[in-house]
Amino acid sequence: MDPSEAPDLTPGQCVALASIIEATAPKPGNVHRGADFADLSYPDFMVSAVAIQPSFDRALTLSLGQLVRSSMAATQRLVGTNSNLGMVLLFAPLAKVPREQPLTTGVQTVLAALTADDARDVYAAIRLAQPGGLGRVEKADLHETSPQCLLAAMRLAAGRDLVARQYAEGFPNVLTQVVPWLTFAIHEQQLSVCDAVVHTFLQMLSAEPDSLIARKRDIELACQVSARAAGVLASGQPGDARYGETLADFDFWLRCDHHHRNPGTTADLVAAGLFACLRDGIIKPPFRLANHSQ
Numbered sequence: 001m002d003p004s005e006a007p008d009l010t011p012g013q014c015v016a017l018a019s020i021i022e023a024t025a026p027k028p029g030n031v032h033r034g035a036d037f038a039d040l041s042y043p044d045f046m047v048s049a050v051a052i053q054p055s056f057d058r059a060l061t062l063s064l065g066q067l068v069r070s071s072m073a074a075t076q077r078l079v080g081t082n083s084n085l086g087m088v089l090l091f092a093p094l095a096k097v098p099r100e101q102p103l104t105t106g107v108q109t110v111l112a113a114l115t116a117d118d119a120r121d122v123y124a125a126i127r128l129a130q131p132g133g134l135g136r137v138e139k140a141d142l143h144e145t146s147p148q149c150l151l152a153a154m155r156l157a158a159g160r161d162l163v164a165r166q167y168a169e170g171f172p173n174v175l176t177q178v179v180p181w182l183t184f185a186i187h188e189q190q191l192s193v194c195d196a197v198v199h200t201f202l203q204m205l206s207a208e209p210d211s212l213i214a215r216k217r218d219i220e221l222a223c224q225v226s227a228r229a230a231g232v233l234a235s236g237q238p239g240d241a242r243y244g245e246t247l248a249d250f251d252f253w254l255r256c257d258h259h260h261r262n263p264g265t266t267a268d269l270v271a272a273g274l275f276a277c278l279r280d281g282i283i284k285p286p287f288r289l290a291n292h293s294q
Helices: 011-024 042-056 064-078 085-095 103-112 116-129 150-157 162-169 172-188 193-207 211-216 219-234 241-257 264-279
Strands: none
Touching: 011 042, 011 085, 011 193, 011 264, 042 064, 042 085, 064 085, 064 116, 085 103, 085 116, 085 162, 085 264, 103 172, 116 150, 150 162, 162 172, 162 264, 172 193, 172 264, 193 219, 193 264, 211 219, 211 264, 219 241
């Protein structure tokens, strides 16, 4: 079938495919089909993608809070660990934009309509997932009663958490960085989808220190990781021998400190960008995940 004739994907299919592609691409320091963590595996991400698809196929009829909470409940039932909280939080506002509306303006409408019930359900979902390294903050702490305004809570956290920043500022990193970078890599550079994901991941990581690393360790390490990502980009282009060697060295270094150097939030942002590309037909199946030589 000609890709231009491919049918529109449902929101649930976009979410499932974005999750699968993101996990399959061999991003440095992350789980992929050639590298598991001791407590989280590549199959966990595949099961998680299946788990959340039914909820996201009801995205337009569920409230955002219900969508996030039902997705995390399904993930816990089938996987039993936090494999996708960041992705689900990012997918939810995007999936609730009707297909006929552009994401750039539609997501602002979705965010402006959030209620206290959404805050309650999102806080419950986050507690259910039990993400690592949360700590305590003075206002809108996740260990306390949920706030009346989810958007206000996200604004308070925007300076220390990239997922919260997307809510607070209308998804700037996802829609104005990740999506254009993916589009250029696939359509101009003619990279495979997985190579495009890895290259975009490096671009995002070099531009913004990863907030998961900052939360688990400190901002100094997160900045060091960003500097090393920039070094990979400066070494050449995907397919160049030097680029491949520098990328492999970076991956090895990220994995040398248990999971404390895992750029997990950057991966979540890339997954959200993949959702947007699939939703808008920038990426259409059937597509080439990897180069034929791999």
